[in-house]
Each structure stands twice: as structure tokens, then as C-alpha cells.
Amino acid sequence: MDLHTVEALRSPTTRAELWPLDAGDAILSGGTWLFSEPQPGLRRLIDVTALGWPPITLSDSGIELAATCTVAQVSGLSAGLAASHPRWTAAPLLHQCCTALVASPKIWRTATVGGNVCLSFPAGSMISLLSALDGTVTVWRPDGTEYVVPVTDFVTGASANVLAVGDVVRSVHLPAAALTAGTAYRKLAPSPLGRSGIVVIGRRDIDGGLVLAVTAATVRPYVFRHPSVPTSDELAAWHAGIPEGQWTDDAHGDPDWRRAVTLVLAEQIRAELS
Numbered sequence: 001m002d003l004h005t006v007e008a009l010r011s012p013t014t015r016a017e018l019w020p021l022d023a024g025d026a027i028l029s030g031g032t033w034l035f036s037e038p039q040p041g042l043r044r045l046i047d048v049t050a051l052g053w054p055p056i057t058l059s060d061s062g063i064e065l066a067a068t069c070t071v072a073q074v075s076g077l078s079a080g081l082a083a084s085h086p087r088w089t090a091a092p093l094l095h096q097c098c099t100a101l102v103a104s105p106k107i108w109r110t111a112t113v114g115g116n117v118c119l120s121f122p123a124g125s126m127i128s129l130l131s132a133l134d135g136t137v138t139v140w141r142p143d144g145t146e147y148v149v150p151v152t153d154f155v156t157g158a159s160a161n162v163l164a165v166g167d168v169v170r171s172v173h174l175p176a177a178a179l180t181a182g183t184a185y186r187k188l189a190p191s192p193l194g195r196s197g198i199v200v201i202g203r204r205d206i207d208g209g210l211v212l213a214v215t216a217a218t219v220r221p222y223v224f225r226h227p228s229v230p231t232s233d234e235l236a237a238w239h240a241g242i243p244e245g246q247w248t249d250d251a252h253g254d255p256d257w258r259r260a261v262t263l264v265l266a267e268q269i270r271a272e273l274s
């Protein structure tokens with residue numbers, strides 16, 4: 001849709017040219033959300049795609065995805081890693097999490113990791129991926145400094161995160177240690193083409209530890225870590241500790257349904273990864 005209040009589009013090509021930014025400015029990445037609804041408070045768009053960030057950087061420490069990396073590129077990594085990094089057994093999870101963003105190939109080729117994380121929707125599929133694999137987010141501040149924060153601390157609520165005015169997400173990182181795990185994935189949505197209502201992902205590390213990440217069902221990610229496979233009672237006790245008001249309440253599922261079914265899916269994953 002046309003954004004009638006927007007008066008200017010900037011396309012910086014260097015880090016220094018990103019700023020100044022104020023509350024009337026928005027970073028433009030894929031634009032699949034920005035152009036999908038009215039943005040009455042916006043005056044300028046700052047297109048970060050001209051910065052030329054390499055979308056994917058593989059190293060011994062893991063995978064760095066630029067904020068401008070598209071969902072389609074993340075999905076394509078799964079197949080590529082099977083050949084190039086066979087020890088990264090969690091690779092199929094990248095594509096699986098992309099399928100939690102039910103959209104046309106055109107949207108997949110345009111929507112970005114940074115846009116998904118910055119929107120901080122409960123059903124943020126890249127947030128699900130990062131939560132399950134100990135992902136971190138690198139943020140550039142206007143003063144030239146930067147900070148790295150776990151995605152579980154980056155997202156603070158439904159459409160809420162730690163970004164201050166002028167902050168720009170540069171990249172996300174998936175550590176190699178988490179990528180060597182076995183994983184199990186469950187996603188439910190009330191309608192076949194609808195947004196995720198519940199996403200539960202399990203990870204069994206090579207040291208025997210188990211990690212369980214709940215997203216979409218809750219307004220921000222909840223991650224359970226246990227040094228071995230927990231008992232059903234231990235899992236249920238952790239689940240019961242998620243505060244009442246943290247279960248997502250929107251058109252994609254009632255909080256009671258999300259709370260009850262999350263435990264069912266978590267127990268399935270516990271059994272699968274035992």
C-alpha cells in the first residue's frame with residue numbers, strides 16, 4: 001500500500017550514513033510488513049539493503065545471518081548445509097522454521113530475518129529458530145557502539161523488544177555447538193494458511209542436555225534447559241511456571257488452548273528426543 005506520510009527514502013551505503021534516525025524514521029528491509037498496513041507516524045524510510053551485507057557467513061563458530069538475509073535464503077541453507085556441514089545436524093530446523101511463516105514464495109524471497117526479529121510478533125518464525133538454537137542478535141547503536149543480546153532477552157513481549165530509537169539490527173548468530181544437536185519441531189495453526197498459534201522446538205545436545213523453546217504460544221520466547229532428558233513431572237513443573245499473562249491472546253488461538261496444547265507437544269518432543 002502507499003504510505004502517504006512518507007516524504008523521503010534514504011539508501012545509505014556505509015554504516016556512518018545510517019544516522020541520524022528519529023522516531024519518524026523506519027528501517028526498511030524487505031518491506032513486507034511496512035507496506036502491508038498504514039504507518040501514520042512515519043516520515044522517512046531508511047533502506048538497509050544498499051549496505052551490501054553478505055546474507056550468510058559460515059565459520060567454525062556457527063552461522064551469521066545478516067539482518068537483510070531473506071527467509072528464502074535461510075530455508076535454502078538447510079539443504080546446502082547437509083552437504084557442506086554434515087555435523088550440523090540441526091540444519092533441517094532452518095527450513096522447518098521458515099515454514100512457520102506461511103506465505104507465498106514472493107514473500108519468502110523478500111521478508112528478512114531482521115524485519116521478522118524486529119517486529120517481535122509472538123509468531124516470529126525467525127525468533128522461533130533463534131530461540132531453539134541459542135541465537136543472539138547484534139545491534140548497532142547510533143553512537144557507533146554495538147551490543148549482542150540473546151534473542152530470548154531481545155524480545156520482551158508481543159511486538160516489543162529492547163531496541164531504542166536509532167538502533168539498527170545488523171545480524172543474528174547461531175552458534176556451532178547448538179547446530180550439532182538433534183532437533184524436534186512441532187507447529188500448530190488454527191487454519192492451514194494461518195499464522196502459527198504454537199511452536200515448540202526441542203534440541204538434544206551432544207552432551208545429553210535438552211533444550212525446549214516455546215514461541216508463538218507465548219508473547220515472548222520461553223526456553224527450558226535441562227542437563228539431561230527431564231521427567232514428565234519436571235517438564236510439567238517448568239510449563240506451570242510460565243506466568244498466566246504470558247500466553248498469547250489473539251485471533252490465532254485462545255490462551256487456554258495454547259497453554260494446554262503446548263504441554264502436549266512438549267511431552268511429545270521429550271519422548272522423541274529421549
Ligand SMILES: Cc1cc2nc3c(=O)[nH]c(=O)nc-3n(C[C@H](O)[C@H](O)[C@H](O)COP(=O)(O)OP(=O)(O)OC[C@H]3O[C@@H](n4cnc5c(N)ncnc54)[C@H](O)[C@@H]3O)c2cc1C
Pocket residue numbers: 026027028029030031032033034035036048067100101102103104107110111112113114115116117118119121123124125167168169170195196
Ligand atoms: C502473507 C504474510 C504472512 C506473514 N506471516 C508472518 C508470520 O507468520 N510471522 C511473522 O512474524 N510475521 C509474518 N508476516 C509479517 C512480515 O512479513 C514478516 O515478519 C517479515 O519477516 C518481516 O520482514 P521484512 O524484511 O519484510 O520487514 P519490514 O517490513 O521491512 O520491517 C518490519 C519492521 O522491522 C523494522 N526493521 C526491519 N529491519 C530492521 C533492522 N535491521 N533494524 C531495525 N529495525 C528493522 C522496520 O522498521 C519495521 O518496523 C507475514 C507477512 C505476510 C505478507
